Amino acid sequence: MGKKKAAASFTDDDDALLAELGVETEVKQAQTYTPKQERIIAGFEDIQRFYREHGRRPQHGDVRDIFERLYAVRLDRIVADPECLELLRPLDEDGLLDARVSEEGEEYSIESDDELLEALGVGPSENDITTMKHVRTAAERNAPEEIAQRKPCEDFDDFRPDFEAVQADIESGQQTTELFKTSSRSQIKKGDWFIVDGHKALVADAGKWFTPEHGERDRRLRVIFDNGTESDLLLRSLRRALNKDEASRRIVPPQPETDDEYATAGPLFSNVFDTDDSESGTIYIARSLSDDEFVKANREVLHKIGVTGGDPVTRIAGAKKDPTYLLAEAELVATYKLANINRKALETLLHKFFAKARLDVALADRFGDKVRPREWFLVPLPVIAEVVDRVKDGSISDYRYDTDTATLRIR
Template identity: 55%
Template sequence: MPKQTTDEDLELLSELGLDTEPDPVSQRSAREEQIIAGFEEIERFVEEQGRLPQHGEDRDIFERIYAVRLDRLRNSEECRVILEPLDSRGLLDAEANTALPSEADLDDEALLASLGVDADLENGITHLTHVRSRQEIKAAEEIAQRTSCQDFNKFKPIFSQVQRDLEMGARQTLKYQDNAAVNKGDLFILDGQKVLVADMGEPFISDYGRSDRRLRVIYDNATESDLLLRSLQRALNKDKTSRRITNPDLGPLFSQGEAEDDVQTGYIYVLRSLSDDPFIAENRSVIHKIGVTGDDVKKRVANAKKDSTYLLADVEIVATFKLSNINRTKLEALLHKFFDNARLDVELKDRFGIPVQPREWFFVPLSAIEEVIEKIQAGTLHQFRYDLETARLTQS
C-alpha cells in the first residue's frame, strides 16, 4: 500500500525550502481558454515576424485572420479583462500598422466568414472552418512548386555520372551544415532524392530585409522547382538525413567524423621558418610550409636546420589538423595546387652545395589555410580560388 504523506513529511519539506502547496487547478472556462489560445497565436506571429498582423488581400490568409481577431479582442471588454494580465507585449493597446483597405466595407463577421473563420464568440474565436493548417499549406506549396522538367535529357547524364562517382568513391557525401552556402552546380541529397542547383537568379532583398535568390532546382526524378535559396536551405536543415555531394576533384579525403575504430592516418601541418634570411624574416608571419604526414610532426621537423626542405633553418609548428581515413598524398596535392599561385619562389644550396628549390612553402596567411581546410571538409573548395592580392579566398 503506498505510503501516505504525513504532517511531519510536509514540515520537513517546508524546512528544506520546497513548496508543499498543491498545484493550483485552472479555474478558466473552456471559452476563456479558447480566447487565450487565439491570442497566443497572435503573439507567436508577432514574435516570428517582428510586427503586428495586417489587413489586406495581398496578405497571407493567417495574417488576415490574426489581424481581424486582434481587432475583435481589442473591442471586446470581456476579452480585454481576460487578456490584459497576460499581454506582456502590449498588443491590445498597440496601434495597427495599416488601416483596413479593400475589406473596410465588410464587418468583422463577414470578413471572417470570407476567410473561413467562425466569427461567433459563443462557438470560439479560434475555430477555423475550411482552412488548412500552416503545415498542410506548406506541404501543398512544396508539391505545387515541382513541375515536370522538360529538358531533363540534359541533366540525366549528370545524375547518372554522380551515382557512378559515388559508387566508385570519386565523390562522397557530407552532412549538410545549417544554412551552409549553396551555389550554382551544387549537388545535394534531399528527402532521398539527388538535387542539382542548375541556375541561380539575381540576388534581391526579401520583404523581411534578407538577401535571397530564385533558384532552378532539378531533381533526379525528372522534376524541377523554382525554390528560393533560403527555402532550399530550410529544407536541407529540416531533413536530418540531407547530404552535400562533393566535387569529384576532392575525392574521399576526410572521414565523416572520428570514431573509436578510425584508422589514424596523419596530420596536416603548417610550419613557419625561423630563418635569418632578410626576406623570410621580414615576411615571416605570412610565409608557411603546408604539408601532410603520417608521422609525428615534432619528430618530422626535429632536424629541420639540416634539411633544405625546411629552408635549412629551424621551424615553428603553428598549426596541425588531425586526420582520419584520408588519402594523404591526394590531400597534400590538392592543398598545394590550390595555393600554387602563392608558391614561394626561392632557391637554396643544400649542405653539399647543390642548389634546391623547396616547393612546399607558400606566401599565404594562416587564416586562409584554415579556411581552405574548412572548405575541403564541407566539400565546397571547388567554388573558391585564392586571391594573391587580397590574401583571401574569393568565389570563383
C-alpha cells in the first residue's frame, strides 16, 4: 500500500473527482485591505466593543459620554455610505448596520471624503489621510496593557523576608540600584528586582514564551510588590511600565555572586578607612521595657542588635517615640567596642546571621504609616556575645544559629 498523500498535495485528478460529485472547490485567499480600509474597520471595531459591553448602540446627546457620542457619529456616517457598508457588512455580527442611530435633530450630511473620514476617526493630518484620530492603530490594539490589575498577595509572608533582606542590602551598600533606562542589563527574568512607581518589585515567576498574533514574543510574569500586592502581567507590560517611569531602577545584586552568604558582607576590619569606616564602632544590645504581654513574656531573649559610631545611650534616648524601638523605653544590656570597623557591613552580617529569629511585627508611626522594626531578634544574650567573639576571630562563617535550640551550630 502506498503512502498517504499530504493534505497539501491536491492534484488535477482530485479536482476532477470532486467535480463529478458536484462539489465545487474554492481556494480562499487572505483578505488584504488598504490603509484607509484598515482604519475604517478599526473605527467600527470600537463601536462593536461598545455595543457588546453596554448591550445597545451608541447614542447622541449632551448627557452621553464623549466617546459614545463619537461612536454614534461614526455609525451614522458608516450606514450612510455604500462603500463603508460593503466593506463592513461581512464583519457586522451584531446587526449594527441595519438601522441608523441618529436621534431627531441630529442628522448629518456628507459633504466630502475628508468629512467622512473625520467622522470615522480618520482625518487628514497635514497631507496624510491615513492618519487616525481617536482610533488606536493595530499596533496599539495589540500592545499589552501597562500593568495588569493588582491584587492582594495571599502568600506575601513567604516573600517578606526577601524584601527585608533586599532593603537591608541596599541600605548597607551590598546591593546597588541603577536607572532602568540607562542600565546595560536589558533582560527581565525570574528572580530580578526592580523599583517601579516607588515600590520594590520581585519577578517571582515567569511562564513559557509565546508569540501572539501580530505581536512580539512575550511571557506571563508573577510580580510581587513590597506593599503586599501582586500582578499577573506580561513581560512587555512590565518593561513598558519601567520605561514609562523616569525614576524606575533595577536592583543590582552583589557582583560577583558567591555561595558564601557572609562573603558579601564586605571588609569588617581594615587598615584603610572609607567614608563609612570609623576608628571605633560599638555593637549595642538593647532590651525593651514595653508593657506589651508578648514583650514581657520574652523580655529575657528579645533584643535589639545595632551598630553605631556614636554613643549607644544617645541612640536609645528617644525610644518611647520611635517605632523602631517598639514605641517603648529601652535599656542597654551589653555593648562591644571594636576598632577599624565597617559599621554597616558588620550590622548587615549580624542581622543576616540571626534572620530566622527576627521579630515580625508592624507598628504605626506618628503619621499612621506602618513600620516594621527589623533589628529585634529572639536570641539569648550569651549567644549574641558568642557571635561577637566569632566575628572577632573570623570564624563566624563556620557557624549558623539554630532557632530550635537557641545555640550556635557548626555549619
